[in-house]
Amino acid sequence: MHERFADSFLRSEPRQRALRYMWGLLAPLERKNGWTLAEEAGEAVPDGMQRLLNDSVWDADEVRDRLREYVVERLGDAEAVLVGDDTGFLKKGRESAGVQRQYSGTAGRTENCQIGTFLAYASRHGRTLIDRELYIPEHTWIA
Known part of the structure; x- marks a missing residue:
């Protein structure tokens, strides 16, 4: 690998x-x-x-693309599904990119947090994460 x-x-x-x-x-x-x-x-x-x-x-995107190729070789299946999900990362300050008060499923309420979005590939042969992205809300200091 x-x-x-x-x-x-x-x-x-x-x-x-x-x-x-x-x-x-x-x-x-x-x-x-x-x-x-x-x-x-x-x-x-x-x-x-x-x-x-x-x-x-x-190049993180190049490594991600190579991982995706590996996943297709090892776990590829015509009946596979893609699963998208988000995860909240609770933050105390506002210095990290994308941090603001927003709903976090992790906390179960509106909190100061970042939100990461993830994509998984699942087939009868196994499952794995294949992509990620930090959600950047419209009204943050990075925008």
Whole structure:
């Protein structure tokens, strides 16, 4: 699986960290965040994992498209369905993109939050997330 994405990373350090990141995502961890993924990879702090996601040069859309190809190869089925859903990420401040008071199903009420939209592919062979997007409301500071 890593070979499918390895050339998306120009340098060897992020390429190797991406492999450790993928292993962490597949590990049976109770919670998966920067700290737990770094610990699973044998790293003392999450800085390297955060650098991979925030600063490394790679094309997230290209990786997403390659993942979609993999999903079609492994899970493809004429009777498969796409499942769209949104998730609210509660926020205390207003500094993150897309944050405002809006309804969050996560909280079950109107709260200060971001909304992420997700697309999953589901077939009798399995299911997986295949795309994501941050919802940016019309009246936020980013607009």
